[in-house]
Amino acid sequence: MGSNLLPINALERNMKNIPEFSVLPKHVGIIMDGNGRWAKQRNLPRYKGHIEGAKTFRKIGEFAADVGVKCLTFYAFSTENWKRPQEEIDAIMALFRDYLIEAEERSAENEEKGIQLRFLGDRKGIPEDIVAMMNHIESMSSDKSKVVLNIAVNYGGRHEIANAVRKIAEKVRNGEMDICDIDEDTISDLLYTKGLPDPDLIIRPSGECRLSNFLTYQSAYSELWFSDVLWPDFTEDDFLEALREFEKRNRRFGGV
Ligand code: IPE
Ligand code: IPE
Ligand code: MG
Numbered sequence: 001m002g003s004n005l006l007p008i009n010a011l012e013r014n015m016k017n018i019p020e021f022s023v024l025p026k027h028v029g030i031i032m033d034g035n036g037r038w039a040k041q042r043n044l045p046r047y048k049g050h051i052e053g054a055k056t057f058r059k060i061g062e063f064a065a066d067v068g069v070k071c072l073t074f075y076a077f078s079t080e081n082w083k084r085p086q087e088e089i090d091a092i093m094a095l096f097r098d099y100l101i102e103a104e105e106r107s108a109e110n111e112e113k114g115i116q117l118r119f120l121g122d123r124k125g126i127p128e129d130i131v132a133m134m135n136h137i138e139s140m141s142s143d144k145s146k147v148v149l150n151i152a153v154n155y156g157g158r159h160e161i162a163n164a165v166r167k168i169a170e171k172v173r174n175g176e177m178d179i180c181d182i183d184e185d186t187i188s189d190l191l192y193t194k195g196l197p198d199p200d201l202i203i204r205p206s207g208e209c210r211l212s213n214f215l216t217y218q219s220a221y222s223e224l225w226f227s228d229v230l231w232p233d234f235t236e237d238d239f240l241e242a243l244r245e246f247e248k249r250n251r252r253f254g255g256v
Pocket of ligand 1: 092
């Protein structure tokens with residue numbers, strides 16, 4: 001992804017057969033799950049599933065931007081995924097590294113297109129060369145705002161909230177903040193998603209109906225859409241189906 005990540009004009013939309021929606025989510029979160037089972041079904045090692053999953057990530061990222069979604073968050077690696085065999089972790093990190101190299105190579109192109117790349121999660125524990133690229137790519141694109149593409153790596157919602165609480169406690173201790181002034185925005189502003197809208201829609205393929213520590217604070221009012229399709233098999237049509245379903249949802253936010 002990266003080469004083509006930009007909202008397209010009406011003519012292109014027509015040519016690419018991209019439908020219009022009466023309402024689009026401002027922010028879509030995607031839990032990229034099912035790579036291992038996809039490989040198992042084919043008697044392949046799990047890492048092959050991750051290779052295919054990485055291709056799907058590029059495809060759906062481009063497509064989502066074509067459809068007009070302005071903010072996307074892909075869940076790539078959780079704080080819990082370190083429990084996996086080292087071999088599998090290494091394979092996932094290697095794929096992430098490849099993606100970052102590609103993103104650096106395309107930085108000028110992405111800049112022109114106004115793409116902001118952001119990485120959500122704790123950088124501690126991630127190989128140093130990867131962290132260096134993450135920091136570099138992020139700082140180069142931080143002023144762009146046409147499409148925000150977040151990749152959650154070593155991300156855990158509870159970890160994120162605990163970090164925010166620690167920072168607030170420090171401010172109170174240092175006399176920089178009064179306890180009475182702590183509100184929901186205080187917390188939001190200390191999350192990795194600072195400044196971004198909460199996810200309106202969260203998509204999880206692979207048949208699991210849970211969030212697995214994804215955007216825990218931000219998902220309070222997210223619409224959830226689950227599918228049995230394994231992530232490497234996830235298509236543009238599946239994405240459109242999720243958007244169609246979102247279009248029909250009646251969001252009340254506690255009102256009537
Ligand atoms: C998602 O696929 C990728 C990561 C969690 C890194 P899985 O590897 O969890 O695939 P399944 O759930 O075992 O099929
Ligand atoms: C969630 O998938 C994390 C990512 C997709 C990165 P998992 O496969 O780790 O989730 P669980 O273990 O089934 O809840
Ligand atoms: Mg899984």
